Amino acid sequence: xxxxxxxxxxxxxxxxxxxxxxxxxxxxxxxxxxxxxxxxxxxxxxxxxxxxxxxxxxxxxxxxxxxxxxxxxxxxxxxxxxxxxxxxxxxxxxxxxxxxxxxxxxxxxxxxxxxxxxxxxxxxxxxxxxxxxxxxxxxxxxxxxxxxxxxxxxxxxxxxxxxxxxxxxxxxxxxxxxxxxxxxxxxxxxxxxxxxxxxxxxxxxxxxxxxxxxxxxxxxxxxxxxxxxxxxxxxxxxxxxxxxxxxxxxxxxxxxxxxxxxxxxxxxxxxxxxxxxxxxxxxxxxxxxxxxxxxxxxxxxxxxxxxxxxxxxxxxxxxxxxxxxxxxxxxxxxxxxxxxxxxxxxxxxxxxxxxxxxxxxxxxxxxxxxxxxxxxxxxxxxxxxxxxxxxxxxxxxxxxxxxxxxxxxxxxxxxxxxxxxxxxxxxxxxxxxxxxxxxxxxxxxxxxxxxxxxxxxxxxxxxxxxxxxxxxxxxxxxxxxxxxxxxxxxxxxxxxxxxxxxxxxxxxxxxxxxxxxxxxxxxxxxxxxxxxxxxxxxxxxxxxxxxxxxxxxxxxxxxxxxxxxxxxxxxxxxxxxxxxxxxxxxxxxxxxxxxxxxxxxxxxxx
Numbered sequence: 001x002x003x004x005x006x007x008x009x010x011x012x013x014x015x016x017x018x019x020x021x022x023x024x025x026x027x028x029x030x031x032x033x034x035x036x037x038x039x040x041x042x043x044x045x046x047x048x049x050x051x052x053x054x055x056x057x058x059x060x061x062x063x064x065x066x067x068x069x070x071x072x073x074x075x076x077x078x079x080x081x082x083x084x085x086x087x088x089x090x091x092x093x094x095x096x097x098x099x100x101x102x103x104x105x106x107x108x109x110x111x112x113x114x115x116x117x118x119x120x121x122x123x124x125x126x127x128x129x130x131x132x133x134x135x136x137x138x139x140x141x142x143x144x145x146x147x148x149x150x151x152x153x154x155x156x157x158x159x160x161x162x163x164x165x166x167x168x169x170x171x172x173x174x175x176x177x178x179x180x181x182x183x184x185x186x187x188x189x190x191x192x193x194x195x196x197x198x199x200x201x202x203x204x205x206x207x208x209x210x211x212x213x214x215x216x217x218x219x220x221x222x223x224x225x226x227x228x229x230x231x232x233x234x235x236x237x238x239x240x241x242x243x244x245x246x247x248x249x250x251x252x253x254x255x256x257x258x259x260x261x262x263x264x265x266x267x268x269x270x271x272x273x274x275x276x277x278x279x280x281x282x283x284x285x286x287x288x289x290x291x292x293x294x295x296x297x298x299x300x301x302x303x304x305x306x307x308x309x310x311x312x313x314x315x316x317x318x319x320x321x322x323x324x325x326x327x328x329x330x331x332x333x334x335x336x337x338x339x340x341x342x343x344x345x346x347x348x349x350x351x352x353x354x355x356x357x358x359x360x361x362x363x364x365x366x367x368x369x370x371x372x373x374x375x376x377x378x379x380x381x382x383x384x385x386x387x388x389x390x391x392x393x394x395x396x397x398x399x400x401x402x403x404x405x406x407x408x409x410x411x412x413x414x415x416x417x418x419x420x421x422x423x424x425x426x427x428x429x430x431x432x433x434x435x436x437x438x439x440x441x442x443x444x445x446x447x448x449x450x451x452x453x454x455x456x457x458x459x460x461x462x463x464x465x466x467x468x469x470x471x472x473x474x475x476x477x478x479x480x481x482x483x484x485x486x487x488x489x490x491x492x493x494x495x496x497x498x499x500x501x502x503x504x505x506x507x508x509x510x511x512x513x514x515x516x517x518x519x520x521x522x523x524x525x526x527x528x529x530x531x532x533x534x535x536x537x538x539x540x541x542x543x544x545x546x547x548x549x550x551x552x553x554x555x556x557x558x559x560x561x562x563x564x565x566x567x568x569x570x571x572x573x574x575x576x577x578x579x580x581x582x583x584x585x586x587x588x589x590x591x592x593x594x595x596x597x598x599x600x601x602x603x604x605x606x
Contacts, residue, residue, distance in 0.1 A: 053401040056394045062386075063394040070167040077159040084157055091152050095145040102141060106134055117144035122498075125182040125425055130189025139181040147176055163388065170385050183424050191432045198434075205434030213430075226444040228281070231599050234441055235276035237288040239598035240591055243328040246303065247312070247320050249600040250328050253287060253297045255588035261579060262586045263366045264296040264333045268322055270345035271302040271456075274448050274603055277528060278343065280441035284532055286571065293575045295339075296589055298329050300346075304605035305453045307403030312453035314349070314460060318477070322353040330364055332592045337366035339578055343531065344502065345460070347373020351484060351510075352470065356477045358486035367581045369492040369574070371531050372502045375484055376471035376509045377464050382500050387465045395461065399454035406451060442528065471513050484513040490581050491518045492574060496530025505556045517549040519577055520559070521570045535569040542570040 042048070055064075078084060098116035105113035115137070119126050131140050154169035156162055181187035185195070185203075194202045228234050239253035267287070269275040278299070279287040290297050300321065305312060329338055342350030347370035354368050374380055399405050429435045437443070469475040475482055491514065495504030504522055511518060522543040523530040533540050543563040547554070554562075 049397045049400055052394060052397040056398040059394075061395055061398050063388075063390040065390045066167070066388055067171065069390070070164040070171070073160050073164040074154070074157070074168045077157055078153075080159070081157060088149070088153055091149055095149055099138075099141055099145055103138055106137060115141055117141055117148055119144065125180060128190040130193055133189060136181070136187070136189045139187050143176070143179075143181055147173075150176065163384065167385050170382070177424055180424065183428060185432055188428065188432070191428070194433050202434035203432065206431040209434070209436075210431045226447070227439050228441060228444045230276065230448070230603060233281060234444060235279045235599035235603060236282065237279050237285055237291065237598065240594035241301075241596040241598065241600040242298075242332060242592035242594065243325070244595055244600075244602075245320060245324060246309070247316065248303060248325065249301045249595075249602045250325050251299045251301055251598045251600060252332065252592055253291050253299070253598070254591060255296065256291050257294045258588065259585040260294050260296050260588045261582040262584055263336050263339050263582045264298060264329055264589075265290060265339045265341060265578070266325060266329050267297065267299040268325070268340065268342040268346035268350045269300060269302070270343055270347075271317065271321075272345055272450065272452065274445060274450060275299055275301045276599065276603060277445050277532065279599070280445060280532060284441055284534055286532065286534075289534060289571055290575065294585065295575070295578065296333060298325070298332075300325050301600050301602045302450070303602045304450050305404055306451075310399070310403035310454040313455050314352075314463070315477070317349050317456060318353050318356070322349055326353075326364060333589050337364055339367045339369065339581070340365050341369040341371070342373055343371040344373055344527070347371060348375060348464065348470075351375050351487070352475070352477065352482065354487045354489070355482040355484050358488060359480065359482055365489045367490045367492065367578070368487065369494070369578075370507070370510065371494045372496055372499055372507060372527050374502050374506050374509070375513060376506065377468050378471075379503060379506045379509075380465060381503045381506065384465070387461060389466070392458070392461045392466055396454070396458050399457060403454055404451040405454070405457050442532070446528075471509070484510070485515065487514055488516050491516055492577050493518060493520045494523060494531065494570065494574075495520070496523050496525050496527060498524075498526040499530065501527040508556045508559070511547065511553060515550055518547045520545055520547070521573060522560070522563075523570050524565075533569045533571065535571060537569060540569055541565040541567050542573070544570065544573055 056062075095116075102113055102116055111132075126140050130136060150172045151169070154165055154172060156165050185191045191202075237253055239251045241249045242252045243250035267275070267278060269278065279285045282288055287297055287299060302321070303309075326338060326340070330336070340350055340354065342348070350368065351370065351373070354365060357363075357365065377384075395405065426437070430437060463469050463475065467474070470482075471484065473481060473483060491510065493507060493510055495502070495507035497504060499507075508520060511520070523533055524539070524541045525531075525533060533542075543560070543565050545559060545563045
């Protein structure tokens with residue numbers, strides 16, 4: 001059973017914010033002293049939470065009640081919609097006829113017969129040439145025809161909530177992905193060809209990989225060590241840890257130019273990830289690039305929270321994280337304002353901090369940059385599939401028992417969003433083709449997951465995702481509601497075209513809630529690959545546009561049509577913008593007193 005102190009401090013308010021709730025300085029009301037979270041008047045609330053926590057452990061943290069509700073909503077409304085039933089019957093008939101025609105033409109020897117169905121742009125399971133041969137071509141087309149029908153069946157239906165419709169569609173994609181012919185040796189031409197060519201050695205090697213992976217899963221051992229090492233190959237930009245508390249280490253990077261821009265850059269990464277996503281190998285390191293362009297750079301490296309840190313709140317991450325880091329930077333580089341930069345959730349907490357600073361008359365920011373960061377969560381991508389009242393309650397109860405959200409839980413959620421590629425295709429490569437996972441800086445970082453404190457994650461899910469309080473003007477800090485419109489510094493906003501975690505149109509919404517001078521860049525790639533896009537990367541492109549302070553709002557589709565893509569990386573455009581919003585070059589400042597060499601010790605915590 002969880003420690004009573006942990007239980008008491010993981011409360012999250014589920015009600016609309018009352019005036020009392022608004023005074024506690026967090027996105028939800030604090031628990032009554034001495035009461036377990038969610039207890040209220042119910043004397044056996046802890047027993048209920050223990051039961052739900054146990055069930056959550058068996059379901060991987062997924063709420064079966066949300067699943068049943070979604071299927072019930074969809075099925076009952078479909079049963080009462082004869083028009084949609086006729087439409088789906090017509091779709092099934094049309095797909096069957098298309099398949100039959102294709103089969104007849106291919107059976108008659110027409111190798112150039114056009115396939116009636118094509119995989120989705122991100123689906124790479126059928127790229128092997130052998131899929132064009134019979135009978136594999138028919139297996140592929142049959143699978144895609146079924147997928148097409150379910151896409152129509154789970155399209156939004158009048159009377160069904162959009163969340164339930166999307167959730168049913170997501171669950172059916174998971175089922176179809178498991179049943180794909182690409183997953184099985186007898187129906188995958190690449191596996192068959194490889195088995196013949198290697199006389200079965202691929203299956204023997206795959207069996208060895210499977211046995212090793214199963215043993216690690218059963219024993220809880222860590223995965224195979226990457227050939228890339230943090231501090232040697234990754235996160236290796238020279239620097240020093242110059243400040244540390246229980247929540248973060250602050251790294252100051254060593255200058256490489258005689259002159260630097262007077263205003264330093266402070267990077268606030270998301271606590272959901274290790275900071276070195278921005279300091280991968282030297283050729284992929286945004287931090288190294290910034291230093292080389294003549295900027296004094298500081299970066300926060302968050303601690304990986306333990307069970308005894310379950311009480312850490314969103315307010316702690318703002319006050320003891322962002323604000324304490326800013327205090328340290330302005331002490332080390334006195335008399336200068338700071339270019340604050342936030343990535344993902346780091347950008348969200350930076351926006352909260354910046355709005356609070358603006359309200360309080362704190363003018364230490366020279367500018368604010370947000371990478372793939374959202375301030376409005378009404379269109380927050382596929383993560384919304386995992387957020388409703390029942391699901392959040394399940395996660396809260398699981399965290400109540402542990403004190404944190406385990407790193408594997410969040411990693412599993414992200415893998416499920418792209419199961420066809422990150423789960424099934426990987427299994428085929430490893431267990432049937434006998435190929436080792438390719439090691440890269442990004443895959444190494446991706447496997448280096450972090451935990452999240454119970455209270456903070458509950459407040460984040462409820463206050464931001466579930467109730468969207470920040471953009472709705474219902475998010476209180478230190479007893480008063482803050483407003484994003486108060487932020488008056490210039491803003492550089494970056495979205496990425498294929499982001500399914502922070503969709504670019506959701507990132508773009510900052511333009512709705514703030515009227516200061518704003519530059520928006522839309523980069524090619526996804527949530528991570530679009531941000532880590534150094535100069536010289538093949539096929540990279542971006543769009544960029546400037547909105548003067550006070551200008552009228554422009555809808556995202558209109559903005560997209562009005563701004564042509566430019567080849568290359570957006571990094572130089574951003575550093576040019578930072579230079580334009582700086583006061584000029586000065587001699588490189590001295591390094592602060594060192595507590596440890598970069599990357600410090602927090603990034604190595606597991």
